[in-house]
Amino acid sequence: MVKRYAMIGLGGRSSFYYTALARDFKATSLIVGLCDTNQTRMNVANDQLAHDFDKMIAETKPDEVIITTIDRTHDIYIIRALELGCNVKTEKPMTIDEVRCKAIIDAVERTGKKVRVTFNYRYAPHNTKVFELLGKGVIGQVNSVHFEWALNTSHGADYFRRWDRDKRNSGGLLVHKSTHHFDLINFWLRSHPVSVMAQGGLMFYGRENAEKRGVTEFYTRAHGSEVAKKDPFALHLEEHEQLRKLYLEAEHEDAYYRDQSVFGDGVSIEDTMGVLVKYASGAILTYSLTAYTPWEGFHAIFNGTKGRLELDVVEKSYVNSGGEQEAEGASEVCTINLRPLFEKPREIEVERGLGGQGGGDPVLLNDLFGENVGEAWFGRAADHIDGAKSILTGICANKSLRTEGVVWVKDVLDSKY
Template identity: 40%
Template sequence: MRTKYAIVGAGHRGLHMFALPIARQFGEVAELTGIYDVNPVRARYMSEACGNAPVYDDFDRMLINSGVDTVIVTTIDYYHDEYIIRALRAGCDVITEKPMTTDDEKCRAILAAEKESGRKVTVTFNVRFIPYVRRVKELLREGAVGRVLSVHLEYMLDTSHGADYFRRWHRDLVLGGGLLVHKSTHHFDMINWWLDDVPHTVHAFGATRFYGPTRENRGERCTTCEHASSCEFHMDLNADPEMRRMYAEAEGEDGYYRDQCVFGDGITTYDTMSVNLRYESGALLSYSLNAHCPYEGWKVSINGTNGRIEAESFDHPLNDGQPNDIVRLFNRKGEAVVYHVPKTNGVHGGGDDRLHRMLFGLETDDPYNQSAGSLEGAHSMLIGVAANRSIAEGRPVAIGELLR
């Protein structure tokens, strides 16, 4: 018997992470029985790409008429809570894209609705499923460094990926919670999961120093910009057929521009961030995220009572052609053990495929607790919420203050 899924939010992520895999790879166990988006052009495009799945012009009507078992939420982050709660109250389970939501009030409402409804919320942390990331988890569980005392994680977004957040709705701190919620929720969850620990107190700093109105030659959007020929950040929205169909041809429905100027006015999302966090165990995390680096990836060091782990994953010519990712373990005997972890093909380091198999029930064995629920979703996004509040108010913020 196939599980029936309905998707709310027909953007690029919803299409490629969920709709197309259901239609093309998991048809034996999954069926897409409904699509809803406030923009009907995007909803119809997703339907056409996925075998003409039914499109609804009303979310509640879709819940009633589609026979849906599980609702997949891939809307703008700000609206996740609305659709999660309505789906739970209609008797559906929910799969939601990260972050689960964008602020503490919405988080508390989701947790309450899940408890009241008896249904289940799953948050899609695909980073947990990357084999390289899991190998670090295995080493920590085996006690390779003893009790963890501190972690340092540096994450770099390049000026292709990083800039794109400032072209679209993520540029508004309210709509996505800024990158400390929308993007960093992946990184915070990875550390929470590695340590099997709960965040306690956050102190953070953030600023917009690279994007925003930092240069004179700028416009409202790339399509109409008089500086297009000289701007290295220019984006041709019509060059890619999918982007044209999903966004350029859909503008008349909601006025949303997918190619807003990364140096435009009104950007409230930070591009340069630093976070200090103390866990309930006493372990400390120092974290940085920069959205304007010359290359992309991450570097982490984990210090414990018995040693230190160093790991990294980044895209740069220095790393090209390497068949393995490396984990280095340094113990207190002066020894260094180097683990060569074979690189895995696939989206997000092979994580998406493994996550799909868990989501759609093809794999149920989960010895490392890679599948994440609402509490894991809450702990990761609340670190970002606490960081934003710390930046705004200039003080440390306790996670318990947000969960109450």
């Protein structure tokens, strides 16, 4: 059976889906509609292979809608697609706050349609291996997890150049980016968050921080700026063909500037964050996210009643949509070490994942659009409840940043876990 897909939002992440559908999944999938508020990006999408969403659905009659718009609008299109009789596949995060999250949950229950959240990191071989090992009880009951994620001065800085820098659009990195990480913890522990406490702030990026370090020359955006030519953080759109086509040549329509200065005004998201989470399983998580480190990757350490499991991953540096999609988040180094109590430690052999997000992207695409989906017992497909569980940690962390106190998940959203 061939499924019919419509797509809303044709920015950088969208090509991950529409090129895969057109190139690799023609036997199972048909793109029947594309929608974006910017005609230039519409033209780019059409070259590589409506402004009215309801009209697109009515005319194309898709089975499913793929949503890759900016985060604050996900709920609008998810809910309307469900109401129009379509299932939904949406980019993470599912949405950015508890009000929108509750509205999506209610819409799923009201319509009986389905929402799938595309958590590609679940599908990376090393992350699936950790899920498998913990499920087999190799370290017994997991009591504590330490998870440190480092974003470097290329990828990390990129969140401060574009629309993400405004917390009203993205919920900040604790929602936009950390949804990946909090979902992995939920997935690995087979549990969900109960309480959250957080500290953090904007400590490196932004004009005020630059001024404190003695910077005296500033610019608003890189294109056309002489000052930007001396700034290693500047993004020069004209040097990247895809970014030039998607953004520089499209900005006359909507005045969206993809190359804003990371040390300019208007940055309202945090770049340095620490979070403490208690889970229903009894485990505790200490989590750290820094967006300006010299390298990219993460450490995940699990302490259990029978030992310790350590996952270390170094990822390739990249700028979102600045090059080959397959290189984005690809792992360069990956090791898993098991340290049982009273036994010698040993390294666990793990398949090297090829493709973006540690090898998770191609496996996710096959799971989304392929004919023969195996290993269903891993439970990697994430629904709207999984989407809610992941963002609730970040939503509660944002509230804790404001109140400097412990936030109980049940007080933010009376969830149906």
